[in-house]
Amino acid sequence: MIQLTIDGTKIVAQPGKNLLQVCLENDVYVPHLCYMEGMEDPPASCRLCLVEIEGVNGPVASCRIAPRDGMVVTTQSQAVRQLQRSALQLLLSAHRVDCRNCASNKRCALQQMAKFLKVPLKVKHLDHLLDETDYQLNHPVLEYDPGKCVLCGKCIYVCTRQQAHPVLTFARRGFETVIGFMGSTPPSELPCLDCLACSAICPVSAIYPKKPEAASSHSPGPADQRLNGVGKQ
Ligand code: SF4
Ligand code: SF4
Ligand code: FES
Numbered sequence: 001m002i003q004l005t006i007d008g009t010k011i012v013a014q015p016g017k018n019l020l021q022v023c024l025e026n027d028v029y030v031p032h033l034c035y036m037e038g039m040e041d042p043p044a045s046c047r048l049c050l051v052e053i054e055g056v057n058g059p060v061a062s063c064r065i066a067p068r069d070g071m072v073v074t075t076q077s078q079a080v081r082q083l084q085r086s087a088l089q090l091l092l093s094a095h096r097v098d099c100r101n102c103a104s105n106k107r108c109a110l111q112q113m114a115k116f117l118k119v120p121l122k123v124k125h126l127d128h129l130l131d132e133t134d135y136q137l138n139h140p141v142l143e144y145d146p147g148k149c150v151l152c153g154k155c156i157y158v159c160t161r162q163q164a165h166p167v168l169t170f171a172r173r174g175f176e177t178v179i180g181f182m183g184s185t186p187p188s189e190l191p192c193l194d195c196l197a198c199s200a201i202c203p204v205s206a207i208y209p210k211k212p213e214a215a216s217s218h219s220p221g222p223a224d225q226r227l228n229g230v231g232k233q
Helices: 019-025 078-093 109-117 154-162 197-201 212-216 222-227
Strands: 002-006 009-013 050-053 072-074 142-144 168-171 178-181 207-209
Touching (some): 002 019, 009 019, 078 109, 142 178, 154 168, 154 197, 197 207
Antiparallel strands (some): 050 072, 142 207, 168 178
């Protein structure tokens, strides 16, 4: 077992868990978005799970830290909170907030973190990021809302874990990054309808099943062709 100190409290942890897990399992809430239990190589892309570790320069992403014996961890310093607020504000600036009409309302990670960090949900938007009309996922049974997506990558991760031939990937680059469909599989052979793991895991309801009538009328569009092969070796 490993003994460490978190916010002044001595904690005993099992080896093999990362520091974020150890904090959460010991009722120390650390905001987080992109990490999922079981990830061997967390992407650490949301930059929310920051903590300070004695002897380490500057805050670090706890989802990528293996606890060590004698480690002294602070989760609530001013520097940590300021960086977490900035990271959350950046996410929210590219997210269309419409809680009343959102399937994630009241079980939403953004709402929980905004309340915890005292950040308003409606922040100034980066308007050019919210032009959602020029992108369609063009998936036979899934709908995707780029104006809601916070690019946590969880949908891609579960798709990769569940399917021998995953169909979701990141597409485009930089500010235009979206979730893409690797649409080379014939619709009748797609595993999606019996899976929907991406929709279940999405923290903001940005990817979700199409209504049955919309799903049955799908025909491949330009984006299917454009994204064919994206992410393949
Ligand atoms: S995902 Fe969360 S913050 Fe965004 S609209 Fe839905 S409930 Fe509101
Ligand atoms: S669709 Fe949802 S799960 Fe996928 S990257 Fe966007 S926010 Fe994350
Ligand atoms: S949960 Fe650690 S960086 Fe996102």
